[in-house]
Amino acid sequence: MLAPYRDVLSRPNAWKFSLAGVLARLPISMVGIGIVLLVSDQRLYGSYALAGQVSAVYVIAQAVAAPQIARLVDRYGQARIMRPAIALSMTALAALAVAGARLAPPVLLMVLAAVVGLTMGSIGSLVRTRWNAVVRTPKELHTAYSLESVFDEVVFVIGPVLATILATSFHPTVGIAVAITAAVVGGYLFLAQRASEPLPTGRAVDPEHRGSLLRSPALLVIIVVFVCMGTIFGATDVSTVAFAEEVHRKDLAGVILACFAFGSGIGGLLYGARHWRSPLWARFAIGNVALAAGVSLFFFSSSLLTLAGTMAVVGLVIAPTLVNGNALVQEIVPGPRLTEGLTWIGTALGVGVATGSAIAGPLIDAHGSHAGFLVSTGAGVLATLVTVTSMAALRRRRAARANVAAVLDAVEPSDGVEPVGPVGPSGSADVVGPTGPADAVEPADAVEPVLGAADLPDASPDAAPGDARP
Missing domain, CATH: 1.20.1250.20 (MFS general substrate transporter like domains)
Known part of the structure; x- marks a missing residue:
């Protein structure tokens, strides 16, 4: 049963970016619950209503901005867009944790939550796009995407439990701090792997592909x-x-x-x-x-x-x-x-x-x-x-x-013929036969x-x- 997974993970750089992607997207299951645990803590605001409002601002902001960030990623490249995005979002999240711990005005919490959501992006989508550039056939892509779905489940099992244990055992800000660490370490490890990064499309986009999806x-x-x-x-x-x-x-x-x-x-x-x-x-x-x-x-x-x-x-x-x-x-x-x-x-x-x-x-x-x-x-x-x-x-x-x-x-x-080179959104594969390039x-x-x-x-x-x- 595991043979198909072993095959796709043996592709060049595949296991490296896939595992880094797991760590990088751990925060998606920790930030929302982390905000709720922080704001609802009886030692701080003690309000579930305010916690829900701050969390909702974060979710809505991410829903609005994530597709737009993804469009920039497709156009200019994953590393070029996501490195500053991760830095900004995690800085804002750290500021949110500090502001909450110091009982800052609720409006400041909402502003910072909005900044976090607006700059969060979607690491999971980046990982799946890389798989498209690495695998050779739809069969392998099916296996790779199934593997990523399993990793998603692992993230959503571990994340909330970890955030809750850290917040209740130590302090509400500790869970958020771990989420920040995972995002920065995992995100930059993922983005550092340039060999598997799909080529950006640049400003020139086929007129047929312009407009809203x-x-x-x-x-x-x-x-x-x-x-x-x-x-x-x-x-x-x-x-x-x-x-x-x-x-x-x-x-x-x-x-x-x-x-x-x-x-x-x-x-x-x-x-x-x-x-x-x-x-x-x-x-x-x-x-x-x-x-x-x-x-x-x-x-x-x-x-x-x-x-x-x-x-x-x-x-x-x-x-x-x-x-x-x-x-x-x-x-x-x-x-x-x-x-x-x-x-x-x-x-x-x-x-x-x-x-x-x-x-x-x-x-x-x-x-x-x-x-x-x-x-x-x-x-x-x-x-x-x-x-x-x-x-x-x-x-x-x-x-x-x-x-x-x-x-x-x-x-x-x-x-006797295999596609080599990236097969992805940026271009077609070069077809090479047993004796060399197929010029025909x-x-x-x-x-x-x-x-x-x-x-x-x-x-x-x-x-x-x-x-x-x-």
């Missing part, structure tokens, strides 16, 4: 679905804590939530180890249906043991569904703007988490923990409805992806990058002969 109906569908999925996670987190408190075992809340993430991690490993031939859009739809059906069972859980078991099973479909969503984005967005596209759905997930917590909280206060689980159920149903009713948009690039896969499979090493391959015939399916003409069943839609 949100003009794509398919991308909008995935964004909405990811908001719904995030809402499931946010509402489930709050509801689980409330349920544990109701049965007087609040200390087990983290363990129960870890079962959810553990199931997702196992599901991601199993999913990525296999090459699937069924259509990607169909797997994405099936995953959403399964997730909606699974989370609806949370409402019927009468004990923590039942809830933990249910979460572990339902978690199996989370990572595969997220992997499929990321893969669909690869087909939809132009290659030179891949980081921006991946950041949009990552941001959507974060917005959903905040939304789920905000909606479930008051319902739990009024009606108990199981009212919060109803929010998870409703979000799952909405995600399914959006996916099922929008399948036509998701299917548009299916034939284009098949064409790309066929070309790449035709130049695998087993056939003209630039127009060069192999399209794995994530360049959006650049191909639309070959959906609805397209008329000769009809090529951008």
Whole structure:
């Protein structure tokens, strides 16, 4: 089962940037909870209302700015944009921790939280973009993205628990300090690896690829679905804590939530180890249906043991569904703007988490923990409805992806021809035969990058002969 993962990690520099990326994105699961723990601490402000407001400012600011930072990254390069961004965001986060510890005016906390969010960026999107420049085939890309989804689960298991332990055992600022350290060390280790960094597109962008990515109906569908999925996670987190408190075992809340993430991690490993031939859009739809059906069972859980078991099973479909969503984005967005596209759905997930917590909280206060689980159920149903009713948009690039896969499979090493050089958004691979460069391959015939399916003409069943839609 682990052989596919060993193969992709053996690609030049792959394991180095992947592991550095894990450390660099640890703060994404620590900053939000760290802010809440800081502001709500009884020794400081002691206000959950203010904590929620400051955290919301951070989340909203990141949602607004992250896609724009990603666009700059695609255009000018990861290191050139993210080095100063990391420095600025972590400086602002340190200032926020100091201001909170000194009981600064709440408005200052909100301003600093906004600066943190506006400059945070999305390391996860950068890591996935690098994989596109390293791997050779869609099969390997599928495995690489599954691996990153497992790492995401590891981050979201460790981060909140670590932040909580540090804040409660020492001081609320300690958890934030560890997050800053992880971001700086991991981020700069990641950005120092220039050999695997995709080439920037520069100022010159194909006119076809200009404008907002949100003009794509398919991308909008995935964004909405990811908001719904995030809402499931946010509402489930709050509801689980409330349920544990109701049965007087609040200390087990983290363990129960870890079962959810553990199931997702196992599901991601199993999913990525296999090459699937069924259509990607169909797997994405099936995953959403399964997730909606699974989370609806949370409402019927009468004990923590039942809830933990249910979460572990339902978690199996989370990572595969997220992997499929990321893969669909690869087909939809132009290659030179891949980081921006991946950041949009990552941001959507974060917005959903905040939304789920905000909606479930008051319902739990009024009606108990199981009212919060109803929010998870409703979000799952909405995600399914959006996916099922929008399948036509998701299917548009299916034939284009098949064409790309066929070309790449035709130049695998087993056939005596292998693509060398970066296969990514910045350009096509050079095709080298057994005796040297294949001069007969003209630039127009060069192999399209794995994530360049959006650049191909639309070959959906609805397209008329000769009809090529951008």
